[in-house]
Amino acid sequence: xxxxxxxxxxxxxxxxxxxxxxxxxxxxxxxxxxxxxxxxxxxxxxxxxxxxxxxxxxxxxxxxxxxxxxxxxxxxxxxxxxxxxxxxxxxxxxxxxxxxxxxxxxxxxxxxxxxxxxxxxxxxxxxxxxxxxxxxxxxxxxxxxxxxxxxxxxxxxxxxxxxxxxxxxxxxxxxxxxxxxxxxxxxxxxxxxxxxxxxxxxxxxxxxxxxxxxxxxxxxxxxxxxxxxxxxxxxxxxxxxxxxxxxxxxxxxxxxxxxxxxxxxxxxxxxxxxxxxxxxxxxxxxxxxxxxxxxxxxxxxxxxxxxxxxxxxxxxxxxxxxxxxxxxxxxxxxxxxxxxx
Numbered sequence: 001x002x003x004x005x006x007x008x009x010x011x012x013x014x015x016x017x018x019x020x021x022x023x024x025x026x027x028x029x030x031x032x033x034x035x036x037x038x039x040x041x042x043x044x045x046x047x048x049x050x051x052x053x054x055x056x057x058x059x060x061x062x063x064x065x066x067x068x069x070x071x072x073x074x075x076x077x078x079x080x081x082x083x084x085x086x087x088x089x090x091x092x093x094x095x096x097x098x099x100x101x102x103x104x105x106x107x108x109x110x111x112x113x114x115x116x117x118x119x120x121x122x123x124x125x126x127x128x129x130x131x132x133x134x135x136x137x138x139x140x141x142x143x144x145x146x147x148x149x150x151x152x153x154x155x156x157x158x159x160x161x162x163x164x165x166x167x168x169x170x171x172x173x174x175x176x177x178x179x180x181x182x183x184x185x186x187x188x189x190x191x192x193x194x195x196x197x198x199x200x201x202x203x204x205x206x207x208x209x210x211x212x213x214x215x216x217x218x219x220x221x222x223x224x225x226x227x228x229x230x231x232x233x234x235x236x237x238x239x240x241x242x243x244x245x246x247x248x249x250x251x252x253x254x255x256x257x258x259x260x261x262x263x264x265x266x267x268x269x270x271x272x273x274x275x276x277x278x279x280x281x282x283x284x285x286x287x288x289x290x291x292x293x294x295x296x297x298x299x300x301x302x303x304x305x306x307x308x309x310x311x312x313x314x315x316x317x318x319x320x321x322x323x324x325x326x327x328x329x330x331x332x333x334x335x336x337x338x339x340x341x
Contacts, residue, residue: 010321011064011080014043015057017071024142024166024247025068025086028120031143032066035317052077064324072105075112082323083109085119085136087244087266088127093171107134116327118320120245121266138323142247143316144308147223148230148254153305159234161194162299163257165226165248166238168199173239173262173286175205178215180291181237185214188299194218194229230255235298241284243267253278253306260298262286271306278303 014036018029029045036043046054048070057063058078065081067074072083085106091099106128110117116137119125128134162181164174174195185191195205196218209215218229230236236252238261243249246267249259253271261267263281271279278301282294309315 011041011324012062014041014064014066015054016043016045016066017048017051017068018045024245025070027145027247028084028086028142029068031145031313032317032320034146035143035313035315038314039317039321041317041321064320066320067109069102069105072102072109075105075109075115078112079114080324080328081115082320083115083117085117085124085128085244087120087124087242088131090171090242093169103128103132103134107132110134110137116323118323121269123266123269124244137327140316140319140323141311142245142250143313144247144250144254144311145223146313147227148251149308149312153231153256157231159232159257160190161192161229161233162235162237163194163196163229163233163252164237165196165229165251166240168195168197168201168205170201171240172199173241174237175201175208175239176286177237177239177291178205178208180288180295182209182212183288183292184295184299187296191234191299192216194233196221196226196229226251227255230257233257235260235295235301237295238262238267239286240265240267246270249279250306250308250311254308254311256303256305258298258301258303260295274306277301278306 016029016032018026033043033045048068051071051074058065058074061080065078067081067083069084069086075081075083089099089102106117109115118138118140119136120142122139125136125139128136166172181193185193192214194216198220206217230252236257236259241262241264243265249267249270252259258278260280260282262284264284275281280294280298282291
């Protein structure tokens, strides 16, 4: 086994790969950039598809690379890189080929010299280790942007919304919840439903609630507008059965919302001590009556903002610098088959 000495000093700059205009990976990249800026380290966000064009940066040991799931394929070319496992893609939604490609990329990242593999939750790390035999090097939870941490929440403000924020795709499961959400709206006069985001299911979802003015589709909105919407929200809801972490859950909890989610995925880890009081779980079967019972309890929750200690952008950026420093000091391990002989 060979160790590769790396610079022990902090990086001169950081290169981060991001995702779509809305969603967890984009929020992850934006928060990290914000955190590194607060620490006085310049950073730059690029799309995963452009990472190969940054070959000189990939090879430069003065630059720390933080590669999101879609850019992990560049690990063999990288020096001083941290590859992120945001979650395990589902073959049912992404196809077997894409799933195999991403899992293969994770395993490659773990094997390559000069790179480390970090998972965003214990749930994701466990899936990779148990089902795919691919252990991770570290677990670092995602950050919440500073816009959610300004401390100006009016706890007496009216909260008359159920809100979903994210991509409108089959995997997110929100379309399946519309009938039970309508049941809750019927039982709770004055409540409304706001769906924030874009995606291929938007048209069919709008058609399914056509003529019901209690349903609003906000499209993609700014971070400030999303925060303000959460401050008007009584219940934040999700339908993703296998969310890798769930940064939107954390954002909602930071603004004093109750959260309802399927009883699976990394989101359950976020506030285990509040399960049953502020975090409400419904069955993975989406059974209508059981889900309705969970949502009834959720909308009656007396909630307070979840403390965000350790979740600030600066805290999480520092956590990545700590990962980099630990491996820089001990030497990045060459785990390639040739080195292990």
